[in-house]
């Protein structure tokens with residue numbers, strides 16, 4: 001599917017065909033695309049916890065204000081971000097040419113060591129980019145998705161045994177939308193409101209007819 005169509009056809013799905021399963025090969029096809037996402041210093045802060053077990057999805061639904069899609073989907077993916085990803089710079093850059101390694105390993109330490117606020121921002125930034133990739137990769141491979149932050153992060157973290165260094169960024173449900181229940185595209189603010197040229201106070205980009 002070309003990107004224009006992918007972007008147009010991705011919706012946040014809340015009504016899935018219940019009882020569908022997604023197998024390891026299908027997850028591999030999705031996550032091989034997701035792992036190409038960008039991250040600061042290529043630290044790849046993301047980690048994913050995939051829940052397919054029906055009883056566990058039911059428990060997650062209970063921790064998500066009862067949102068039905070959490071139980072009906074084929075898989076719930078908890079997208080997480082590592083707070084300590086910078087500590088792996090040496091092993092990550094072991095794969096890189098020496099000149100990159102010598103430049104970036106000390107730079108990563110200098111930027112992130114002790115900077116808990118920045119570590120948290122990066123975990124969320126990288127996790128959010130990966131979550132977007134996940135939704136497009138799912139669509140590309142025939143699956144619908146829905147991002148969610150409406151859940152009790154502390155309880156979900158405990159249920160899924162997250163270590164303290166792993167921050168829940170968002171849930172993404174994966175499944176197939178019930179026929180005819182694709183939500184309508186919600187209102188989007190016009191380009192003339194959201195895109196400023198040259199500075200935040202600059203002129204805005206004119207709207208054109210969508211292709």
Ligand SMILES: Cc1cc2nc3c(=O)[nH]c(=O)nc-3n(C[C@H](O)[C@H](O)[C@H](O)COP(=O)(O)O)c2cc1C
Pocket residue numbers: 010011012013014067146147148149150151170183185186
């Ligand atoms: C970070 C984030 C959290 C969201 N949390 C929820 C949620 O808990 N429940 C839900 O039904 N939709 C949730 N959504 C979906 C949004 O409502 C949806 O993206 C938005 O209305 C635009 O619709 P669209 O994704 O179909 O274009 C969330 C989206 C994002 C990006």
